[in-house]
Amino acid sequence: MNEPVISVKDEVILVTGAFGLIGKQLCNTFLKEGAKVVLADINETAIDAVEKEYGALFDSADFLVIHLDITNEESAAKAVRQTVGKFGRLDVLINNAAIDAKFDKEGMSKVNHSRFENYPVELLRKSVDVNLTGTVIMTQSACRQMLQQNSGNIINVASTYSIVSPNQNLYDFGQGVENFKPVDYIASKSFIPNFTRYIATFYSNNNIRCNAIVPHGIYNNHNEAFLHNFSKMSPLGRMCNREELDGPFLLLASKASSYMTGSVVMVDGGWTAW
Ligand SMILES: NC(=O)c1ccc[n+]([C@@H]2O[C@H](COP(=O)([O-])OP(=O)(O)OC[C@H]3O[C@@H](n4cnc5c(N)ncnc54)[C@H](O)[C@@H]3O)[C@@H](O)[C@H]2O)c1
Known part of the structure; x- marks a missing residue:
């Protein structure tokens, strides 16, 4: 029987932030598809x-x-050592871990909702430390191993807020409270697309590819007001089901995308198209 065009069978894939919403979805899918997953x-x-x-x-x-x-x-460095210790190599790094102060079902309690001019700079520094510096540190460790192997594949998880500004009307839940998507996330995630191009071109002669996926609005029991606002603003008129990320990630993690590097792939229901 012919091998499927898109296959991650026996690929060794390390997923950061693996216990979160998207991380879990991806790890399940990669394992079902026959990959070795960290x-x-x-x-x-x-x-x-x-x-x-x-x-x-x-x-x-x-x-x-x-x-x-x-x-x-x-x-x-230890995570890469553990990966190689168990599976012999590291084929794919998924830079998925990030801080994103989400709006919870009730509205606001997980988010600092200060207006921009009052936003605490300490929170900005924290997000930059994880979403930007942490992504660089993890990628450095993976690249040292990938250079030794003379092969590697890195997938960065960006956001539509890496590309466009949030429409703050999305966060108007009509409770007489002002809610804002804070600047820490926008600042730190905006780095991801150009970092992807930096790594793709830096290692273009070393058989190391690097691409990014831009998810948007993964459904996770959001409140009715949010769902209503979202559906009005999204070209596809709805949030993303987590399994709708599987196909794009499988493509980038597999050799079916061997001619793709430096790409920033929108999986946003058309959010950035208008
Ligand atoms: N959920 C969405 O709608 C959405 C939309 C666009 C982009 N994204 C991006 O997708 C990625 C995953 O988002 P999610 O919704 O699954 O988030 P999540 O909060 O559910 O999961 C993030 C995970 O990262 C881990 N983490 C945080 N700091 C870490 C660190 N320093 N080292 C290692 N792990 C750390 C957390 O413990 C958590 O398990 C993020 O990069 C986010 O920016 C998410």
């Missing part, structure tokens, strides 16, 4: 539960659950 996350207390959860679904020979803090150089 689930890496800063959330130490969840490690046992994640190990149990995946152990019930997949062969423990095919995955590894580890602690990783992408802002710490030793931790990033």
